[in-house]
Amino acid sequence: MKPESRKPVEISSKRRPARVEALAALPLFFPLEGRKVVLAGGTEAAAWKAELLAAAGAEVHVYADRLDEVFEALFARGSVKGAFVHHQRLWSPECLAGAVLAVADANTEGEAQAFYCAAKTAGIPVNIIDNPKFCGFQFGSIVNRSPVVIGISTNGVAPILGQAIRRKIETLLPNALQDWAALAGRLRARVLSTLEAGAERRRFWERFCDLAFSSKPVQAAPTELEALFDKCGTPQAGRVTLVGAGPGDAEHLTLKAMRALQSADVILFDDLVDDSVLELARREAKRLLVGKRGGRESCRQEDINDMMVTLARQGKHVVRLKSGDPMIFGRAGEELERLEREGIAASVVPGITAASAMAAELGISLTHRDHAQSVRFVTGHSRKGDLPETVDWRGLADPVTTTVFYMGGRMAGRISARLIAQGRKPDTPVRVTTSVSRDMSRTWSGVLSELEDGVGSLPSDEPVLIAIGEVFSNRRMREECRSFPIAHPPGAAMAGRPQ
Template structure:
């Protein structure tokens, strides 16, 4: 683990005394927050802002307020769990800070970091699920932006499911065996919690799920999930993919999967590289299949993590057939395929109705490493079709020659991209006749994607939010 600027600690405040000095609006916000956590908030202030006066009058949703119509004093700190103040000056802040330190009470002076022993972070409230976000006081606006991002990911119904989890926990402990069986239950429970549905009031429904889980997965039975990691950036993962990574015992990943994606996996999960790259020494598909079967039969929940989408040139069909033949449960979590990420990065539509009424994804080479002869090359020469070649770097010259021979215009726009959605993304834009030279100009060891079609004539003419052009390496021919 790397260094931490501060330690995130969740501090129960139910019925505990909190000293709050100040009757300002800022103090009122803190008072409301503290009372929501069940605290007994003692407010020391002679003058009250209307917001504070109204709060003291209406009360809190959980804790309670005690108003002392006088300034704080040394006696105010007695039995206090925390001391908070909104000070009008640094002199007043220092006096409060020193008094709290002398009394041994943790102290926070609002918006005055030098006089704070702890900070209030941004909060996402799905109580009993509570998420705190801290930037250690250096970037509060950033903290608020992070909170908004998390808010969009967590349904409001999550609070009900979290409360239900606490009520059925003892039943789960009694009825299900430790390890895979219990974890499988909580994975299913989590899927329900993130489904946007409200938690059931009747616990009989959850009890039925407990029973179904116990029958569906014995302690010795594992399963495999094929997960699409997308083209690179962890931001392009689906929520379901993240949940699968968090539930895995073992992750078998390709060497094209970005490190930031693996960082989202469960810490205890074993990570095994089973890299597969065209033209390089790598794991055989048969060996990967055998490994998945072996691990699943040992009761492991296995994630086969693939770049892009498992079902598009990901050999998923072969893996599913083998697993089903062995009677091993297998599921698929789709990912963003590279062609979609390419279109997004370029700011174009692969099926722009004025230029292309069809799109085809084509493998750039055959099993033997040659040009794929079973492809309908005449159909690919249709100017109303956008074609994207996967893993076609080594075949670029032969691809362009074949398309031109089948009638595609040598001046057809093309784009070549490597490292899509990664910091080192590279691209080349030109014409079909120069495709081989364009691929060579990229000078990259990353697999390349080749886009052919009239829609690519618009590449670079549209702004793409969140993807500044200066962040991308663009290669041109002389």
């Protein structure tokens, strides 16, 4: 019995929680250029804070009867932007007059409390270095591509984690980004005066950002920027991007997929796309659930095709977001053919397919040279809902081939019987995994003759991946993994909800 069709469903905020979850602290960016900051203490830790404050343009008044040699070297070198004023004496409440921030490296609890109270009385935000209970604000880790500045805070509870996050972000941002950001500031007035508010300006800045992340130097940009102004000032043709969302965990997304989601006007997504992936999309993007799920009520493919065409003709960037890789059992061929007939520009962003993610989770090579010289990805059912008859079943029975069946849960018994009838040994090792890469993922391990019962022991309403071959021949692993959930490392799946 064929599942009923349904219409696309727009996902509204009523179905999802608020976009902004609870914040440990409000991140703010505080201009300091030409403003007075008081810093009490002449230690090395105080020197680092003085250098940071002066780099933001502050006039840092340092109160200390003695300076650490690091501090003395800093004074001798000077600041890249601000200035230092050394007062060779201890601080007093009067020195806080006119200051906008107060920072101290206190030797004792009493000194920390006295400085904190004096700053509070003066109405000045205060920070006692490495003493959170006397801090009205905290310094976070910083990624500096000024004028692009990224602050990272763990609210004082895990500073080492903050530093690790900073290092991760540092590797993603090209050093030339600060030059591109400065150029954006110089172009802002021209964009406001020559391009219409709304879609034209957004298109310009999206393409500008593509250039900024292309690793091209700013000096090579003038010709391309002029072309951007010309293109964005004329009506924009719509386009469609087929994007692979990966098997579930948002951390499997490619950078190119992220950029597509961030530039989308409309996102047509399938049931299997995880909420954490949608959370990374542009907030203003319209989200339409066009669920396609085996054996369930689904949108007709013809309706999805019609919708892509209609939206693209309205000048929108449509992202067709598919679980896994769009070019593997994702009906991408039909969608691309329709878009080509309609003259609509289309591109594809590949994603990690479920079989690759499963192999990575299990730590098993699908083409381990001791066991398999080829791997085959096979659909578990035909258009008619039966076993696909056009598949070379005799070839799938090859003992040195790893075969992975997608969407084969309901056909497990028939797959097993057909392969055994074609000569595959009944004791061929098998791994079955549901909801690959997600927190609810479970796996069963056994042999081909037990496949139907093995699939039956797993959740019936989750997507199933059936992997068959000698690469799964570790018997100890098979015994340990029968119907057990796959252990995901902490943080492997992103928490959160779609916006």
